[in-house]
Amino acid sequence: MPASEPSWWYGPDGGWQTSLLSPVGALVGGIASRRIANANPYHSSLPVICAGNFTAGGSGKTPLALFLAKLVAEEGREPWFLSRGYGGKLEGPVRVIPARQTARDVGDEPLLLARSAPAVVSRDRRKGAEAIEAMASKQAVIIMDDGLQNPALAKDLVIALVDQRRGFGNGLVIPAGPLRAPLDIQGKLAHLIVLTGQGPADPALLQTLKAISTAPVITAETRADGDVARFRNRKVIAFAGIANPERFFSTLGSLGADIVARKAFADHHMFSEAEARDLLETAERAGASLVTTEKDLARLAGTTGVRATLRERAETIVIRTAIEDGDLEILRRLVRGAIVR
Structure with a gap:
């Protein structure tokens, strides 16, 4: 069973847990950085859009993936979801059929995604992309639900979601903090950053984003x-x-x-x-x-x-997910650029 998120990741004082686990977090961060830097990704014949985040846990990836599928369909293309299938026992690649499978097979998120468009679960993202290439038409677009840090599959558009209320917590890498890899490494991967949550963004958070990435920043609400x-x-x-x-x-x-x-x-x-x-x-x-x-x-x-x-x-x-006005136009422009082949 997945463990609950430690409260001290986002607390004002990490206490002894942070001090104890910081060396482990630094080791994990170093491994993740080298894996990203030394990547030799597979380039799919289909466009690939990834909705991910810099931290562990939820920030609205699945609702955004569904929103992206709608935009892709409006452009006359065929959205296909690709998910790791966290929590499911099937390694894949396997197409998700909600009438035949349960969350114990493929995970909960793929079941939701498959209600809107075809979905494939695969621990190996390259094999998952190859499976979609074999099943889908040439008009298909692969939408990854999570996988921003996974270097196995090249991406045409990487969207990083950031919960503007929680930010990056204590700024440390798992298990010492919520980050999946060092923030400066992850920031370079993003083509667009989407702030989620209510209210105005924290100026300090915006300053941090500006320091780690040149990607435009837009806002989204989950309603x-x-x-x-x-x-x-x-x-x-x-x-x-x-x-x-x-x-x-x-x-x-x-x-x-x-x-x-x-x-x-x-x-x-x-x-x-x-x-x-x-x-x-x-x-x-x-x-x-x-x-x-x-x-x-x-x-x-x-x-x-x-x-x-x-x-x-x-x-x-x-x-x-709700994205409006100028922010929506920025997202549309980037999606259109990513799916042109």
Whole structure:
């Protein structure tokens, strides 16, 4: 089961954990830097767009990948998703068929992506790209959900998402901090940086981005979509096993829901029968509805017993990426440039 994100990654004082793990983080960062510098990537015959981030955890990659698929389709091209399939047992390459597979097979994110466009899971990104080349038409465009630091596959457009509220935490590399590689190395990989979250960007964060990258910076919001009015003044039990559950809880609260309990689990968490029973009983005692994320509901697909009951009773909030005005035009221009072959 994936571990929860350490709170001290983003705390004001990392304490003894940071001091203890800093040498390990420096070693991991050095290995990642050499891997990127010595890369001999495969150049696909199809355009490749990557939506990734500099840090571990969620920053809205999957909603952005879905948004990119929409833009690609509007340009008359055929979007195909490529994912590592984190949390799934299949190494791939394998095409995702939601009616036949579960999150234990391919991971939760690919199941969501495959609802909108064809998706392939592959631990080896080169093999995944080659599989898409074999299955798709010449009008296809590969959209990678994550993989910014993976040097195995050359990318025509790299988009790095940054949560403007959390930034880069303590600025250290895993496991000492949230960074996947040294920030100055990662910054050079990005062609576009997308700030996610509400409100104005922190000037200090913008200064850091300017120092590590020459890429343009735009902003995006993740918004609840669909019939959100149904949550207003309703008593709910909110549960989520994602990288940043507080974002989900905050979104639900902003819709006017009366959140009587918040249940946070590790990212990509597979719910047990006991946990499902506890959630159902808590909701029954409180006279409240159960609300979760689309990813969490995807992980409950194909389950039986109490977990199947939880899936039937839980409602979800649909989250969509919104990019507007001049920022949208910047993104469109870069997408058009990337897919021209």
